[in-house]
Amino acid sequence: MAKESFDKEIQFLRLLVLTSGAYNRKQFAKRLGISVNTFDKTIRRLKEIVQTTYQQLPEEQGKEFSEGLRYNYYDSADPMLLFLFRAKSLKESESERLSLLLGALGTQSFTALELLDCCTNAMAAHLPLPDEKTIRKDLKYLEEVGVIRKIGGARPYRYAIRGELVQELTEDELLDLYDFVDVMAGTQIPSVQGYLLRDGLKKQLMRSHSEKHAVEPFLYKYHYHSRILDEAHLFTILDAIRKHRKVRFLYFSPKAEKSYASQNTNPLFERKTQGKLEQTLPLKVVYDHQYGRWYLLSYGREGIRKYRMEGITQFEEAEEADPVWFAEKQQELLEKLRYSWLIDTGAPVTVRAKFYNPSDGPNFIKERVLLQGQWGQIVEEDDEAFIYEITVNGTTEIKPWLRSFGSSCEVLEPIRLRREMIAEWKEIRAYYESV
Amino acid sequence: MNLFEKIFNYQIISRLDDSGTFMVTAHERAWLKTVLEHPAASEAFTPETLAKLAALLAEDEAMDTGAHLIEKARSREKQVYHPLLRPLRRLIMNRSGIRVTHALKSGQVYSNQLGVPYRLEYSMVKREWYLLWHHIRNRAFMSTKLDNILSVTEQELPLERVSDILTRISETLENRKAEVLVQIIPQYNQEMSRILYALCCFDKEVQYDAQTDTYTVKVCVMGDEREFLLSKLRFLGKRVRVFEGEYVKRRMLEASVKALERYGVVEEVTVMVKDEDALNPAQ
Numbered sequence: 001m002a003k004e005s006f007d008k009e010i011q012f013l014r015l016l017v018l019t020s021g022a023y024n025r026k027q028f029a030k031r032l033g034i035s036v037n038t039f040d041k042t043i044r045r046l047k048e049i050v051q052t053t054y055q056q057l058p059e060e061q062g063k064e065f066s067e068g069l070r071y072n073y074y075d076s077a078d079p080m081l082l083f084l085f086r087a088k089s090l091k092e093s094e095s096e097r098l099s100l101l102l103g104a105l106g107t108q109s110f111t112a113l114e115l116l117d118c119c120t121n122a123m124a125a126h127l128p129l130p131d132e133k134t135i136r137k138d139l140k141y142l143e144e145v146g147v148i149r150k151i152g153g154a155r156p157y158r159y160a161i162r163g164e165l166v167q168e169l170t171e172d173e174l175l176d177l178y179d180f181v182d183v184m185a186g187t188q189i190p191s192v193q194g195y196l197l198r199d200g201l202k203k204q205l206m207r208s209h210s211e212k213h214a215v216e217p218f219l220y221k222y223h224y225h226s227r228i229l230d231e232a233h234l235f236t237i238l239d240a241i242r243k244h245r246k247v248r249f250l251y252f253s254p255k256a257e258k259s260y261a262s263q264n265t266n267p268l269f270e271r272k273t274q275g276k277l278e279q280t281l282p283l284k285v286v287y288d289h290q291y292g293r294w295y296l297l298s299y300g301r302e303g304i305r306k307y308r309m310e311g312i313t314q315f316e317e318a319e320e321a322d323p324v325w326f327a328e329k330q331q332e333l334l335e336k337l338r339y340s341w342l343i344d345t346g347a348p349v350t351v352r353a354k355f356y357n358p359s360d361g362p363n364f365i366k367e368r369v370l371l372q373g374q375w376g377q378i379v380e381e382d383d384e385a386f387i388y389e390i391t392v393n394g395t396t397e398i399k400p401w402l403r404s405f406g407s408s409c410e411v412l413e414p415i416r417l418r419r420e421m422i423a424e425w426k427e428i429r430a431y432y433e434s435v
Numbered sequence: 436m437n438l439f440e441k442i443f444n445y446q447i448i449s450r451l452d453d454s455g456t457f458m459v460t461a462h463e464r465a466w467l468k469t470v471l472e473h474p475a476a477s478e479a480f481t482p483e484t485l486a487k488l489a490a491l492l493a494e495d496e497a498m499d500t501g502a503h504l505i506e507k508a509r510s511r512e513k514q515v516y517h518p519l520l521r522p523l524r525r526l527i528m529n530r531s532g533i534r535v536t537h538a539l540k541s542g543q544v545y546s547n548q549l550g551v552p553y554r555l556e557y558s559m560v561k562r563e564w565y566l567l568w569h570h571i572r573n574r575a576f577m578s579t580k581l582d583n584i585l586s587v588t589e590q591e592l593p594l595e596r597v598s599d600i601l602t603r604i605s606e607t608l609e610n611r612k613a614e615v616l617v618q619i620i621p622q623y624n625q626e627m628s629r630i631l632y633a634l635c636c637f638d639k640e641v642q643y644d645a646q647t648d649t650y651t652v653k654v655c656v657m658g659d660e661r662e663f664l665l666s667k668l669r670f671l672g673k674r675v676r677v678f679e680g681e682y683v684k685r686r687m688l689e690a691s692v693k694a695l696e697r698y699g700v701v702e703e704v705t706v707m708v709k710d711e712d713a714l715n716p717a718q
Contacts (some may be wrong), residue, residue: 019631019643020639020641021640021641022642022650041478048445053448059565066676086448087445088441090441090444090446090447095446095450096450097657098441099446099447103451106454106455118529141441145460145462146461146464147442147458147460147461161456161458163458175524175528176484177488179479180470180516183479183515183557186557187559188473190498191439192438193463193466194467194470197463203452204455217523217528218524218556220557220559221557221558222559222560222636223559225636234500234504235437242499254628284504286506288507291633293632328456341507341508361540362540363543370511370560371511372510400670401508401670402671403669404667404670406691406694410697421698422700425694425695425698426695426700428690429688429692
């Protein structure tokens, strides 16, 4: 059987989250480059997962599904896209068998033959009965993923579930653990494994505290929900980097390709072409907190290459590169990234901006500059204002941040950026003047 | 490490849930072992629990994502845990009342205010924790920075009263929501992904008019979230235009007029420019 890929589901969910409610079935399918039939099938599958996982049923297909996925901030702190990672398909007999094995091992340790008996007795009538070989294969798998372990040295081996995390902790400690996992998954990256663990601990806590407020005391403001979708590729990419392996993938640039510019539809989600087959040597992964996006930075024939992780599909490893050469290229990249606000590797330029303090109350302007201004420095300061200086690669990436301060920020240098700011504020003023 | 392991399959998870079985994989333990190295861990656990966890995870390997993963445009991480999180989360869980002594931005101190705690909220932007609570005498929904709380003690209140208040908070929050319509200027449709990413941290809905190829984003914000929305709108600049939402529109005009004044570009515009409160950026 071909390796199951979740590219379609990932693209699908991303489009759903970003454009929630914008498209009808036909438009949606077209933008993903799939048929309406495939669209319907995908949505049915995702609905089934959501329904089984969260026992909630979004009503109709398409638009209604996206509304079902709409995030109600105060309702639940569950990450809404986590169910993607529950999507691996499994035969009914296998999922039942694995659940039965774990259910039995949850109470005490058993040998493989005892477990075979347990399964044979408990298996639903319409499912095929397992044989010893199958059970041994299952146990091997469960041991590999670290869910169970062999105990005792003598044959026949006994197996036990690795439930120490909940068994050895007191109720109060378990609460601390759940909170810590919740906070760290909520505030750090990567977070998918943390969310999966949170899910398990939450269910465990729910068994003793059935009320929601007991298990969901925390909220996280202004999260990028789609960020966890890209973690799907993160570990395979990091693995390739560790092994200095080149990788191959079909890349769909989220930006418009020139050849589509004439088309009268939003080119971003247009998937008419086949994408571009890329082969490249991955060097680093970058997470951009400003937008909640992930990038793969690599070395290809044309030098340093940057890929948005969301455009990567059909990812596979290729041949190994020379480790010395790899280290050289990685060092080169690090040098170039030194002054990148995000990932710009262009020529460094010094930006000087004057920030005006608020006339009274706490200085939230300065607080924010210190919090978000990365390696920039405050070089001059008086009661009215302060001057912030930073060397960055190009001005494109820092510009939106400077602009977000509105009239509290005046760009002094470079003069080109100052002019651009003036021009842009004029345009913005024109939007609202007439109102 | 593959995140799409069959052990995470939804049918398995749901069956285990039915049988009350707790299952944890090596993936999750590796993640836990890694985050336990963060300084926040010492604030989250007692030293005994921390030692216990370290022993339980002794045979597991930590994740080594750090080596090849770079984070950019990250806010300085002022605070991940706060000493008040542990006591407050227990008060929330037990549906207790509280007596809070807290300071305001101005430095003024309010002592022993009676209230009901609702949730603990972390701002990813400011990297700080807040307590959301109901102030009983003022009948007000409050958001107080944990750093500004000088003391908090448990105050017994009848359970029905606490439940009533918590229900009322949910209603209040629902009523506070306002809608702002933001149009993406079609000329910038090519940058759609970036624009939608910037707005995707809000409760929002996108409308698409195929005829004019125009996207409009309906953003749902609470009163105090408007400042953060404004900073995002200024961030996006000319790519978007507020279509509906008088207050936000007025503030965008003020920002542009005042910004141009800073640059010495003054043209006659009939607008009342309100002062600095207009500039309070992100929440």
